[in-house]
Each structure stands twice: as C-alpha cells, then as structure tokens.
Amino acid sequence: MQTVLKSLLLTSTLVVAPVAMAQMDHSAHQMPSATPAAKAAVDAALGDGVVKSVNKAKGTALIAHGALPNGMPPMTMAYKVKNVAWLDQLKAGQAIRFTTDANGTIVTRIEGLK
Numbered sequence: 001m002q003t004v005l006k007s008l009l010l011t012s013t014l015v016v017a018p019v020a021m022a023q024m025d026h027s028a029h030q031m032p033s034a035t036p037a038a039k040a041a042v043d044a045a046l047g048d049g050v051v052k053s054v055n056k057a058k059g060t061a062l063i064a065h066g067a068l069p070n071g072m073p074p075m076t077m078a079y080k081v082k083n084v085a086w087l088d089q090l091k092a093g094q095a096i097r098f099t100t101d102a103n104g105t106i107v108t109r110i111e112g113l114k
C-alpha cells in the first residue's frame with residue numbers, strides 16, 4: 001500500500017512539473033518570476049532614473065537619468081509620458097526604471113506601473 005501511494009505521488013509530481021514550467025515560460029517576458037536570461041534581456045532595455053518633479057499641466061516628468069540603452073548620456077530632462085495616469089503615481093525623489101520611444105523623448109514604460 002505504501003509503495004502504491006509513493007508511486008502515485010511520484011506520478012502526480014511528474015505530471016504537474018512540466019505544466020508549471022510551461023506556464024512560466026509562457027509569461028516570462030512580463031512576470032517577475034522570469035528566468036535569469038529573460039530578466040537580463042529586459043533589464044538591458046531599461047534605463048535608471050530619479051524623478052525630480054512632475055508637471056501634470058504639461059503632462060511631463062522631469063527625470064534625472066543615467067546613461068540609457070538608446071545611447072543618451074546621463075542628464076536631467078523633461079519627458080512626456082505615454083500614459084498621463086503615470087504622473088499621479090510618480091513623485092519627486094522616486095527611483096524608476098523606464099524605457100523611451102525611438103526619439104528618446106517619451107517614456108513608454110515605467111517598471112511597476114501600468
């Protein structure tokens with residue numbers, strides 16, 4: 001009886017594991033549980049910055065950023081944001097990781113914000 005139980009447990013473990021792996025792979029590009037390789041690829045496209053101020057009237061955030069993946073050197077500049085609702089979630093002194101459009105003038109994604 002014990003042996004039967006053990007083999008049942010083994011079998012269910014073997015069946016469940018591949019399903020869990022497949023789910024992780026499927027969502028690796030968005031989920032925090034991404035594989036190290038996938039996470040490195042995402043990190044490479046993100047720039048680091050600190051919010052200096054937010055101007056809701058202009059729809060911009062003043063961001064002091066380091067060297068960006070698009071080649072922009074470190075500077076402080078006003079960015080427009082793809083989603084103005086993000087401005088409500090940003091505040092002075094906040095460290096962010098973000099991506100910009102091809103021109104490097106519009107923030108297209110901020111890590112942790114939707």
Ligand SMILES: [Cu+2]
Binds near residue numbers: 072074075076
């Ligand atoms: Cu810049």
